[in-house]
Amino acid sequence: SQQGEEDPQALSIQEGENATMNCSYKTSINNLQWYRQNSGRGLVHLILIRSNEREKHSGRLRVTLDTSKKSSSLLITASRAADTASYFCAKTSGSRLTFGEGTQLTVNP
């Protein structure tokens, strides 16, 4: 199975609410990255967290990493309709990224 499994597979919330997506992985990593994909488009990098970091912020995004549990979470605060997209975590090992199957986030206006 793919490394970087996301949970939940789909999430529907109201504008203004927070959205939390989780990612688990199986083997050691150099870093873990989160990407966003709008329908019919390529992926866009959101944030990278190194294996020796525990938390990172970027605007309305907050990422945590727990290497002991081999898991990461992405929190989007004060969501907007424009945040509707698929979100993927990707584990980095060497020169390769391994993507999970993604979480489809729908933010209702």
Place this chain on the structure above:
Amino acid sequence: NAGVTQTPKFRVLKTGQSMTLLCAQDMNHEYMYWYRQDPGMGLRLIHYSVGEGTTAKGEVPDGYNVSRLKKQNFLLGLESAAPSQTSVYFCASSSRLAGGGNNEQFFGPGTRLTVL
């Protein structure tokens, strides 16, 4: 600065036909990748390259070949297309990250391929 570009954007093939997808990047990145994405799924790595003249197999390499003759270009070939290769193909590039691991990847807009 165009980033990562892919040609063509769309293509329809008949079973057994061949084609080449072209990826170009203008960011002087060392690493380049070809992925495929099927409905409702994440990306699966087909082949990748860590430098000019080098290529390596990814997760799903069968039925595809690649070449990286120039640092800025990465070509993906289908020698004899099959319906199972109907998918959206994404190219990406990245630089090495100091301290190990892969830096953020920059993606092209994708090529939608249908094999009849």
